[in-house]
Every structure is written in structure tokens, then in C-alpha cells.
Amino acid sequence: HHVEYLNYEVLDDHGWELSDEDLFEKAADAYLDDEDYGELRVEDNQSLLEAAEDDGHAWPFACRGGACTNCAVAVVEGEMPTPTNHILPQEMLDRGIRLSCISAPVSDEAKIVFNVKYLPGVNELLL
Ligand code: FES
Known part of the structure; x- marks a missing residue:
């Protein structure tokens, strides 16, 4: 499965929103670090x-078992x-939030914003 990833932290710097339709196009054109x-x-x-x-990244995590939200990501495209068994409320799942320690894309392609633990609604669940 092929994943395009983007760090949530850079959204603010560029004035982008998670809901921007062309978020990943803008990211691709912004000369961001790997x-x-x-x-x-x-x-x-x-x-x-x-x-x-495995790809050499240090994405946030703590429990590695679905019990905190340090590893939370937002799925922008893909399944x-x-x-x-995990801590996320249905409302967060409906918004595309997932825990990267216990899940993986099943679609061939996915676009994922990682590092969303400080997103309102997710941050209250941080342990
Ligand atoms: Fe705690 Fe993923 S690291 S839920």
C-alpha cells in the first residue's frame, strides 16, 4: 500500500486546513522536508x-496498543x-481519525496527515 504523508505541524506554518481539498497538492509544491x-x-x-x-521516521507514539492518542493520524484519502479495541470515540472515527499503531491502510493508495494528537477533540484523549 502506498501512502502519501504530511505532518500536521506544517499546516499552521502555511495557513492550511485539514479540510483543504488541495492540501496534498499544496504540500507537494511546498518543498517540504522528507x-x-x-x-x-x-x-x-x-x-x-x-x-x-521502517522508513526512518520518528512519528509520535506512546502505548502502541490503541490506548492513548499519541499516534493519531487523519485519513484524508483511502481506507x-x-x-x-481502542480509545477513539465514534465521532473521531467519523472524522477520519485513526491510530497508526494499530491500523494500516487497506486501499492501494492513501493520503494521511500524521501527528494530529493536538487536534481539538483528539488532544483531550491524550494520556
Ligand atoms: Fe497509543 Fe497508538 S501509541 S494509541
Whole structure:
């Protein structure tokens, strides 16, 4: 599975919103560091967090078991189902928020904003 990733932290710097339709187009044109924007592959037996780590990234995490929200990401495009046992409320799931330590994309392509633990609604769940 092919994932295009973007760091939530850079949105503010550029005045972008998570809901911007052309968010990833803008990111692609912004000469961002590989740390903040790029592409990676997720193998079938990996979580998104593991795939990012294998690719040399240090994405946030703490429990690695779905019990905090340090590893939260926002799925902008693609399918990323989540196991039943985790801390995220339905409202967050409806907004495309997922936990990268316990989930991975099932679609061939996905666009994912990582590092959304400070997003309102997610930050209250941080442990
Ligand atoms: Fe705690 Fe993923 S690291 S939920």
C-alpha cells in the first residue's frame, strides 16, 4: 500500500486546513522536508506506525496498543479500518481519525496527515 504523508505541524506554518481539498497538492509544491511530507510503503503485515519507522521516521507514539492518542493520524484519502479495541470515540472515527499503531491502510493508495494528537477533540484523549 502506498501512502502519501504530511505532518500536521506544517499546516499552521502555511495557513492550511485539514479540510483543504488541495492540501496534498499544496504540500507537494511546498518543498517540504522528507520528515514532513513524502511517500512510503506499508506492507500487509505492518501497522502504519511500523511502516513509518521502517522508513526512518520518528512519528509520535506512546502505548502502541490503541490506548492513548499519541499516534493519531487523519485519513484524508483511502481506507484505513480500525480494530474494535481502542480509545477513539465514534465521532473521531467519523472524522477520519485513526491510530497508526494499530491500523494500516487497506486501499492501494492513501493520503494521511500524521501527528494530529493536538487536534481539538483528539488532544483531550491524550494520556
Ligand atoms: Fe497509543 Fe497508538 S501509541 S494509541
